[in-house]
Amino acid sequence: xxxxxxxxxxxxxxxxxxxxxxxxxxxxxxxxxxxxxxxxxxxxxxxxxxxxxxxxxxxxxxxxxxxxxxxxxxxxxxxxxxxxxxxxxxxxxxxxxxxxxxxxxxxxxxxxxxxxxxxxxxxxxxxxxxxxxxxxxxxxxxxxxxxxxxxxxxxxxxxxxxxxxxxxxxxxxxxxxxxxxxxxxxxxxxxxxxxxxxxxxxxxxxxxxxxxxxxxxxxxxxxxxxxxxxxxxxxxxxxxxxxxxxxxxxxxxxxxxxxxxxxxxxxxxxxxxxxxxxxxxxxxxxxxxxxxxxxxxxxxxxxxxxx
Amino acid sequence: xxxxxxxxxxxxxxxxxxxxxxxxxxxxxxxxxxxxxxxxxxxxxxxxxxxxxxxxxxxxxxxxxxxxxxxxxxxxxxxxxxxxxxxxxxxxxxxxxxxxxxxxxxxxxxxxxxxxxxxxxxxxxxxxxxxxxxxxxxxxxxxxxxxxxxxxxxxxxxxxxxxxxxxxxxxxxxxxxxxxxxxxxxxxxxxxxxxxxxxxxxxxxxxxxxxxxxxxxxxxxxxxxxxxxxxxxxxxxxxxxxxxxxxxxxxxxxxxxxxxxxxxxxxxxxxxxxxxxxxxxxxxxxxxxxxxxxxxxxxxxxxxxxxxxxxxxxxxxxxxxxxxxxxxxxxxxxxxxxxxxxxxxxxxxxxxxxxxxxxxxxxxxxxxxxxxxxxxxxxxxxxxxxxxxxxx
Numbered sequence: 001x002x003x004x005x006x007x008x009x010x011x012x013x014x015x016x017x018x019x020x021x022x023x024x025x026x027x028x029x030x031x032x033x034x035x036x037x038x039x040x041x042x043x044x045x046x047x048x049x050x051x052x053x054x055x056x057x058x059x060x061x062x063x064x065x066x067x068x069x070x071x072x073x074x075x076x077x078x079x080x081x082x083x084x085x086x087x088x089x090x091x092x093x094x095x096x097x098x099x100x101x102x103x104x105x106x107x108x109x110x111x112x113x114x115x116x117x118x119x120x121x122x123x124x125x126x127x128x129x130x131x132x133x134x135x136x137x138x139x140x141x142x143x144x145x146x147x148x149x150x151x152x153x154x155x156x157x158x159x160x161x162x163x164x165x166x167x168x169x170x171x172x173x174x175x176x177x178x179x180x181x182x183x184x185x186x187x188x189x190x191x192x193x194x195x196x197x198x199x200x201x202x203x204x205x206x207x208x209x210x211x212x213x214x215x216x217x218x219x220x221x222x223x224x225x226x227x228x229x230x231x232x233x234x235x236x237x238x239x240x241x242x243x244x245x246x247x248x249x250x251x252x253x254x255x256x257x258x259x260x261x262x263x264x265x266x267x268x269x270x271x272x273x274x275x276x277x278x279x280x281x282x283x284x285x286x287x288x289x290x291x292x293x294x295x296x297x298x299x300x301x302x303x304x305x306x307x
Numbered sequence: 308x309x310x311x312x313x314x315x316x317x318x319x320x321x322x323x324x325x326x327x328x329x330x331x332x333x334x335x336x337x338x339x340x341x342x343x344x345x346x347x348x349x350x351x352x353x354x355x356x357x358x359x360x361x362x363x364x365x366x367x368x369x370x371x372x373x374x375x376x377x378x379x380x381x382x383x384x385x386x387x388x389x390x391x392x393x394x395x396x397x398x399x400x401x402x403x404x405x406x407x408x409x410x411x412x413x414x415x416x417x418x419x420x421x422x423x424x425x426x427x428x429x430x431x432x433x434x435x436x437x438x439x440x441x442x443x444x445x446x447x448x449x450x451x452x453x454x455x456x457x458x459x460x461x462x463x464x465x466x467x468x469x470x471x472x473x474x475x476x477x478x479x480x481x482x483x484x485x486x487x488x489x490x491x492x493x494x495x496x497x498x499x500x501x502x503x504x505x506x507x508x509x510x511x512x513x514x515x516x517x518x519x520x521x522x523x524x525x526x527x528x529x530x531x532x533x534x535x536x537x538x539x540x541x542x543x544x545x546x547x548x549x550x551x552x553x554x555x556x557x558x559x560x561x562x563x564x565x566x567x568x569x570x571x572x573x574x575x576x577x578x579x580x581x582x583x584x585x586x587x588x589x590x591x592x593x594x595x596x597x598x599x600x601x602x603x604x605x606x607x608x609x610x611x612x613x614x615x616x617x618x619x620x621x622x623x624x625x626x627x628x629x630x631x632x633x634x635x636x637x638x639x640x641x642x643x644x645x646x647x648x649x650x651x652x653x654x655x656x657x658x659x660x661x662x663x664x665x666x667x668x669x670x671x672x673x674x675x676x677x678x679x680x681x682x683x684x685x686x687x688x689x690x691x692x693x694x695x696x697x698x699x
Contacts, residue, residue: 056517069516077367081374120363
């Protein structure tokens with residue numbers, strides 16, 4: 001449980017004035033993750049993506065903590081190097097402080113191009129918290145389909161058209177893939193539920209090994225919603241069950257927010273322009289298919305399983 | 308100093324043991340694997356302070372080295388061929404971020420077709436990545452060059468990564484008696500590593516790898532050009548210091564019997580050893596043959612080569628890689644360009660040889676000298692670009 005009074009005293013590490021869009025979920029997600037790290041020294045690594053380009057346009061930097069960006073697909077490997085350097089120098093008595101390590105990538109940099117690097121980091125057991133801010137497409141390059149893009153969402157490389165209704169595949173379950181590495185902590189969160197997210201971040205930083213947080217981070221440009229509704233969108237994702245909030249702590253699955261009654265998926269879809277085509281006559285079956293997939297996922301979760 | 312029998316790969320690992328890097332991130336690939344295996348055993352036996360990262364690919368090996376080096380650690384890796392190709396994106400980032408990483412590379416032909424034996428297509432492809440490149444004739448040079456490279460990379464006027472190249476199997480897997488320095492001597496020569504802006508200094512946070520647009524990118528690239536220019540000036544000072552330890556000259560180039568030579572070949576790495584034997588034989592027959600060995604391909608020793616070549620009547624440039632430019636191999640192109648402004652130019656010709664580990668024999672090298680002799684007699688090069696030792 002995050003204590004508001006305590007977290008209000010934690011210094012901000014990501015300063016305002018960065019150039020992320022108004023209504024961007026990534027900045028809100030990162031701020032909450034950093035609050036979960038408390039006031040201990042922290043080094044952050046960032047994959048190429050929105051967060052990277054918008055926070056470090058030379059000669060400016062929005063980061064008040066040591067920051068490294070290397071390339072798109074390798075933040076996990078880069079931070080593996082940083083964390084290993086720390087262990088080596090600490091062992092040799094050349095560093096005194098206790099430092100925490102955070103690696104951040106978007107869904108493109110995590111689900112797709114950076115998956116191998118992330119898997120290596122998790123398998124080798126580096127004590128790094130990896131955060132995926134999942135906005136469900138390649139937003140930095142202009143809303144292209146990724147392995148995280150949901151079924152039927154319209155993107156610029158899998159657009160809705162006369163014969164196709166957006167993405168034809170369901171998304172991959174990255175949190176389950178990470179959990180399958182038998183790491184001490186993996187969780188899903190989203191920004192509206194700050195207490196849940198910060199608590200998960202605290203647990204991730206406390207874990208004796210790699211931790212993975214998959215955070216649904218709404219994107220006004222890609223999802224097509226009014227920027228002031230980012231938090232409502234995030235909340236609806238949880239209430240409809242589209243984005244379940246859960247954690248796997250030392251192998252034990254726990255759903256951390258269980259809606260009393262899951263709202264129908266239409267409630268989530270109708271808020272976003274990327275699903276607009278689904279409400280045309282004839283596409284009812286597609287909405288049913290999305291609902292069915294969510295029901296199946298929840299049936300598993302309620303039985304204590306991810307897959 | 309003691310003499311021990313080692314392969315080129317083991318010699319590289321021995322140099323790494325004495326350097327005692329803080330972090331080594333590496334991945335196996337033939338014919339480099341023995342470096343990683345040998346070094347891993349040093350780690351397992353507690354002979355070094357190094358933390359190893361057994362990464363899942365070469366791309367991650369170089370990525371982790373970038374992270375570790377930026378963090379303030381001495382970081383090393385080693386690779387060959389396709390492994391280097393997989394690192395490609397990050398080798399540019401390592402150089403442009405000015406990280407003093409030292410990487411032994413065991414030269415191997417790039418696919419396709421897949422082949423595990425020596426040629427220089429891998430590192431020649433990386434010649435414009437911003438790394439300093441050293442090419443070694445034998446395992447003794449491999450050992451010494453890696454130690455020397457650490458000092459070059461970390462020099463505050465240079466701050467660039469260094470590839471130390473050796474010929475796959477020919478050098479990497481052949482046993483030689485290697486003179487090994489005392490551990491303390493190496494420790495003293497390379498000194499303590501002090502990074503300027505370590506990421507792990509949490510009291511002075513820095514941002515590595517920012518987005519650098521039209522406003523500044525060009526200035527940063529210009530600074531990088533200055534660093535490689537500085538390397539040209541500073542390396543002789545470092546090699547002078549190194550001579551006190553090794554009692555050897557580590558010039559950008561090395562000449563063999565060129566004082567009175569009329570014809571010469573220019574080569575890199577182990578082929579120079581074969582050429583020395585050919586030269587000794589031909590000189591007994593009265594031919595004034597010489598050799599110019601290029602040790603540093605980056606920074607390119609243009610002035611030294613110009614001075615040396617101006618004394619000669621005809622020169623053959625041996626390239627162990629093909630550039631597919633239809634304009635000769637990379638060493639040839641570089642040398643011919645360097646000679647453009649010289650008043651006195653030798654006749655110059657190119658031989659592409661030894662691709663995919665094809666052996667280069669003493670008699671083949673003799674045939675090159677015989678071609679040069681004929682060219683001098685006719686004052687004409689018959690063919691600028693030749694392929695040596697291939698079925699056509």
